[in-house]
Amino acid sequence: MRIALLSMAILALCACSSHEAGPASGPVTAPATRIAASAGEHAFQPEINAADFIAHVRTLSSDAFAGRGPGTVGEDKTIDYIQSQFARIGLQPGNGDSWLQTVPMVETTADESAVLHLSVAGAQQALTFGNDMVVGTRTGQARVNLKDSPMVFIGYGVDAPERNWNDYADIDVKGKTVVMLVNDPGFHSNDARLFDGKRMTYYGRWTYKFEEAARHGAAAALIIHDTAGASYGWDVVKNSWSGPQYDLPAKDDPSPRLPVQGWLTGEAANALFTASGQDLAKLRDAANKPGFKAVPLNATAGLTLNSKTVEKSSHNVLGLLPGSETPDETLVYMAHWDHLGTHPGETGDNIYNGAVDNATGVAGILEIAEAFRSANIPPKRSILFIAVTLEESGLLGSKYYVAHPVIPLNKTVAVVNLDALSPIGKARDMTVVGKGSSQLEDLLKLALAKQQRHIVDESNTAAGYYFRSDHFNFAKAGVPALYIDSGTDLLDGGQTAGEAATKDYTDHRYHKPGDQYDAATWKVDGIVQDLDAVYSVGELLANNGQWPNWYQGNPFKAARDAMRPSPVPATKK
Numbered sequence: 001m002r003i004a005l006l007s008m009a010i011l012a013l014c015a016c017s018s019h020e021a022g023p024a025s026g027p028v029t030a031p032a033t034r035i036a037a038s039a040g041e042h043a044f045q046p047e048i049n050a051a052d053f054i055a056h057v058r059t060l061s062s063d064a065f066a067g068r069g070p071g072t073v074g075e076d077k078t079i080d081y082i083q084s085q086f087a088r089i090g091l092q093p094g095n096g097d098s099w100l101q102t103v104p105m106v107e108t109t110a111d112e113s114a115v116l117h118l119s120v121a122g123a124q125q126a127l128t129f130g131n132d133m134v135v136g137t138r139t140g141q142a143r144v145n146l147k148d149s150p151m152v153f154i155g156y157g158v159d160a161p162e163r164n165w166n167d168y169a170d171i172d173v174k175g176k177t178v179v180m181l182v183n184d185p186g187f188h189s190n191d192a193r194l195f196d197g198k199r200m201t202y203y204g205r206w207t208y209k210f211e212e213a214a215r216h217g218a219a220a221a222l223i224i225h226d227t228a229g230a231s232y233g234w235d236v237v238k239n240s241w242s243g244p245q246y247d248l249p250a251k252d253d254p255s256p257r258l259p260v261q262g263w264l265t266g267e268a269a270n271a272l273f274t275a276s277g278q279d280l281a282k283l284r285d286a287a288n289k290p291g292f293k294a295v296p297l298n299a300t301a302g303l304t305l306n307s308k309t310v311e312k313s314s315h316n317v318l319g320l321l322p323g324s325e326t327p328d329e330t331l332v333y334m335a336h337w338d339h340l341g342t343h344p345g346e347t348g349d350n351i352y353n354g355a356v357d358n359a360t361g362v363a364g365i366l367e368i369a370e371a372f373r374s375a376n377i378p379p380k381r382s383i384l385f386i387a388v389t390l391e392e393s394g395l396l397g398s399k400y401y402v403a404h405p406v407i408p409l410n411k412t413v414a415v416v417n418l419d420a421l422s423p424i425g426k427a428r429d430m431t432v433v434g435k436g437s438s439q440l441e442d443l444l445k446l447a448l449a450k451q452q453r454h455i456v457d458e459s460n461t462a463a464g465y466y467f468r469s470d471h472f473n474f475a476k477a478g479v480p481a482l483y484i485d486s487g488t489d490l491l492d493g494g495q496t497a498g499e500a501a502t503k504d505y506t507d508h509r510y511h512k513p514g515d516q517y518d519a520a521t522w523k524v525d526g527i528v529q530d531l532d533a534v535y536s537v538g539e540l541l542a543n544n545g546q547w548p549n550w551y552q553g554n555p556f557k558a559a560r561d562a563m564r565p566s567p568v569p570a571t572k573k
Contacts, residue, residue: 042055044088044370045370046370046371046373046374047370047371047374048367048368048370048371048528048531048532048535049367049528050524050525050527050528052367052370053360053363053364053367053524053527053528053531054363054517054519054522054524056085056359056362056363056366056367057355057359057360057363057517058517059081060078060081060337060355060359060362060363061353061354061355061359061515061516061517062353063351063353064077065077065078065081065353066341066342066351067339067340067341067342067351067352067353067354068337068338068339068341068354068359069244069338069339069340069341069342070105070246070312070314070338070341070389070390070393071105071107071244071246071312071313071314072341072342074341074342075314075315075338075389078337078338079099079100079315079317079337079387082099082317082319082337082362082366082387083099083100083317083319085366086099086317086319086366086369086385087099089319089366089369089370089373090373091319091320091321091369091373091385092319092320092321092322093318093319093320094318094319094320094384094385094386094406095318095406096406099317099318099319100315100316100317100318101315101316101317101318101400101401101404101406102313102314102315103248103313103314103315103316103389103390103396103397103400104248104249104252104311104312104313104400105246105247105248105249105311105312105313105314105390105393105396106140106246106247106248106249106309106310106311106312107244107245107246107308107309107310107311107312108136108137108138108140108244108245108246108247108307108308108309109243109244109245109307109308109309110129110135110136110137110245110305110306110307111305111306111307111308112129112130112242112345113129114129114135114303114304114305114306115127115128115129115303116132116133116135116301116302116303117301117302117303118151118272118299118300118301118302119148119299119300119302120272120275120276120297120298120299121275121276121277121298121299123275125271125272125275127264127268130238130242131265132264132265132267132268133222133262133263133264133265133268134237134238134241134242134262134263135222135241135260135261135262135303135305136241136245136260136261136262136305136307137258137259137260137261137305137307138247138257138258138261139257139259140247140249140250140309141259141307141309142306142307142308142309143304143305143306143307144259144260144303144304144305144307145303145304145305146177146219146220146259146260146301146302146303146304146305147302148300148301148302149175149176149177149219149220149300149301149302150175150176150177150296150297150299150300151176151177151178151179151272151276151296151297151299151300151301152171152173152176152177152178152179152294152295152296152297153178153179153180153273153278153283153287153294153295153296153297154167154168154171154173154178154179154180154213154294155167155180155181155185155286155287155292155294156180156181156183156184156185156203156204156209156287157178157180157181157209157212157213157221157223158184158185158203158209158212159212159215159216160195160203163195164290165185165195165290167180167287167292167294168212168216168294169293169294170293170294171293171294171296172217173213173216173217173218173294174216174217174218174219175217175218175219176218176219176220177218177219177220177221177222177260177300177301178213178216178218178220178221178222179221179222179223179224179264179269179272179297180209180213180221180222180223180224181223181224181226181229181284181287182204182206182209182223182224182225182226182229182230183200183204183229183230183462183464184196184200184201184203184204185287185288186198186288187200187204187229187462188228188229188284188288189285189288191288194288194290196461198461198462199461199462200461200462200463200464200466200467201464202464202467204464205464205467205468206223206263207394207467209221209223210258210261211255211256213258213261214255214256214257214258215256218258219258219259219260220258220259220260220261220262220301220303221258221260221261221262222261222262222263222264223262223263223264224263224264224266224269224280225237225263225264225265225266225269226266228462229462231460231462231463231464231506232463232506232510232511233507234265235511235512236510236511236512237263239340239343239352239511239512240340240392240511241262241263242343242345243340243341243343243345244341245393246314246390246393246396247393247394247396248396248399248400249311252400252403253396253399260303260305272297272299273297275299276297276298276299277298278295278297283295314338314389314390314397315389316386316387316388316389316397316400316401317337317386317387318384318385318386318387318406319369319384319385320382320383320384320385321369321372321373321378321379321382321383321384321385322382323378323379323380323381323382323383323542324378324379324380325380325381326380326381326382326545327381327382328382328411329381329382329411329413330381330382330383330384330407330411330412330413331379331381331382331383331384331412331413331414331416331538331541331542332383332384332385332386332407332412332413332414332415332416332474333365333368333369333383333384333385333386333415333416333418333534333538334365334385334386334387334388334398334415334416334417334418334470334471335358335361335362335364335365335386335387335388335417335418335419335470336358336361336362336387336388336389336390336391336392336397336398336419336469336470337358337362337387337388337389338358338388338389338390338391338392338393338397339352339353339354339357339358339392340352340354340392340511348513349513349514350513351513352511352512352513352515353513353515353516353517354515355515355516355517356420356421356422356423356505356509356510356515357419357420357510357511357515358391358418358419358420359517360418360420360421360423360527361417361418361419361420361421362387364418364421364527364530364531365385365386365387365418366385367531368385368531368534368535368538369383369385371535372535372538372539372542375539379539379542379543380542380543380545381413381541381542381543382407383538383542384406384407386398386401388401388470391419391469391470395468395469395470395472395473397470398470398471398472398473398474399473401473402473402474402476402477409474409477409478409479409563410563410564412474412479413541413546413547413548414438414440414479414480414481414482414541414548415471415474415479415480415481415482416440416481416482416484416534416537416538417469417470417471417481417482417483417484418484418534419469419470419483419485420485421485421486421527421530422485422486422501422502422505422526422527423521423522423523423524423526423527424486424488424490424497424498424501424502424523424526425490425491425492425523425525425526426490426491426492426523426525426526426529427453427486427487427488427489427490427491427498427526428452428453428454428487428489428490428491429453429454429455429456429487429488429489430444430448430453430454430455430456430484430485430486430487430530430533431455431456431457431458431459431484431485431486431487431488432444432455432456432457432458432482432483432484432485433458433465433466433469433483433484433485434458434465434466434483435455435456435457435458436457436551437475437480437481437550437551437554437556438480438481438482438548438549438550438551438554439480439548439549439550439551440480440481440482440537440548441455441482443536443537443540443541443548444482444484444533444534444537446536446540447532447533447534447536447537448533450536451529451532451533453487453529453533456487456488456489458485459488459499459502465483465485466483469483471483475556476556476559477559478556478557478558478559478560478561478562478563479560480548480549480550480556480560482534482537484530484533484534486526486527486530487526487530488501488502490526547564549561549564
């Protein structure tokens with residue numbers, strides 16, 4: 001099978017010449033691992049087009065790929081497919097002579113029969129996994145015991161000196177269980193003067209909140225869920241925390257870790273606060289005001305959490321198109337290949353296919369790679385295509401890559417990230433997540449102008465999407481990153497139709513088994529247009545010698561300036 005498929009790849013490469021493909025940028029090395037997955041008899045074309053895009057999506061999101069769970073047979077099929085497509089296109093292995101970068105991981109599966117026992121004003125409350133709470137551990141320990149841990153309401157759990165805000169002021173939480181709100185101060189109060197108002201900052205992300213609680217020595221941290229503040233319902237939390245959870249080994253990730261971390265439903269939190277003699281609504285209002293002081297609850301928490309832990313590895317997949325003149329300078333296109341796998345304990349459809357999230361992104365970088373490889377004039381700079389793993393587990397694959405880059409970060413020109421493109425048709429606009437960040441937007445505006453389109457901000461800035469995808473690890477390291485999403489002002493139905501379609505996906509398919517390819521409803525002509533636009537951005541960067549920077553005032557600009565000895569002066573947003 002392997003030999004046959006490699007032969008097919010070679011034949012496909014030969015066939016590309018009939019489409020006036022440009023000259024090869026170097027020898028093509030055969031994949032070093034199994035090449036077992038294909039898109040059947042589909043005949044791929046050199047240009048970005050709907051049929052090719054759909055062929056990739058249908059394959060990657062099929063039941064045969066079992067939800068693309070890291071460390072499963074779904075991973076084997078997924079990375080084999082991506083490697084085979086990189087080889088067919090004519091890329092070189094991106095990590096030396098290998099298509100893969102091994103990402104060490106710890107798989108932890110919590111015993112979901114665990115019960116969180118609360119002693120509240122002398123009365124007992126028993127919170128069950130999934131219904132009332134979810135919990136997990138990042139310690140790698142098979143058993144974690146939480147015993148009689150005093151509970152403290154810590155507001156938003158934020159310590160931000162530059163904003164003169166510290167929810168941990170004047171209280172010692174060592175050994176205690178902190179309970180906190182999701183999102184940022186100012187979100188629920190609609191106060192634009194607090195943090196960034198409705199726009200979530202990094203302080204609003206649940207990952208930050210757990211890390212900060214760990215830095216302050218807490219034994220456990222629980223976030224109170226509310227749909228508006230989280231931007232997703234409880235089912236998303238429950239599904240995301242059920243089954244195997246993945247993490248980098250502690251030696252590969254210096255961020256602080258809690259013994260126990262998790263979420264409470266809003267109902268469970270209300271019951272806890274009421275029994276403790278507190279009014280959660282009033283405390284939420286108090287937490288939205290500067291100078292808030294943490295409030296000890298008349299309650300303790302206890303838990304025995306048994307988990308199965310296994311050391312495994314997953315893989316980033318890398319394909320390289322070497323530059324013709326300055327091959328050491330590299331542009332990166334990136335998408336995460338992983339999703340939530342299969343949940344055997346669930347009734348009905350338990351395969352989380354992840355068609356939109358993120359078979360669309362992987363299909364997108366494959367289409368862009370094909371277009372670059374088939375161009376009449378090869379790019380002067382190199383282009384690296386990375387399909388990263390473990391995004392759904394906390395952006396771990398990209399985190400590992402940034403810590404162990406195959407291309408030095410100071411030689412990485414920029415990153416374009418594709419994640420969950422919306423198959424809802426052509427739009428008059430394109431969403432830039434984190435709009436107003438970098439000079440990459442200036443190049444995107446040029447590309448969109450040719451399409452008679454324009455850039456818009458994300459519609460739900462409170463959701464913090466900028467901190468929820470893989471570009472963020474590159475951004476923190478200083479590399480300018482562009483994270484695009486499809487537009488919502490649709491040619492067919494306008495803004496009303498676009499917002500309705502987005503809400504429908506979020507409510508019914510996001511991180512649910514229903515995220516599947518549907519030929520009857522998917523409209524991918526808008527995605528093709530989006531891919532053409534970000535291809536144009538890369539085409540400019542691959543050939544014009546520009547080193548884009550962050551806009552003045554962006555918090556990541558200092559890191560970029562430090563890595564580039566003669567940075568291009570930044571423009572103001």
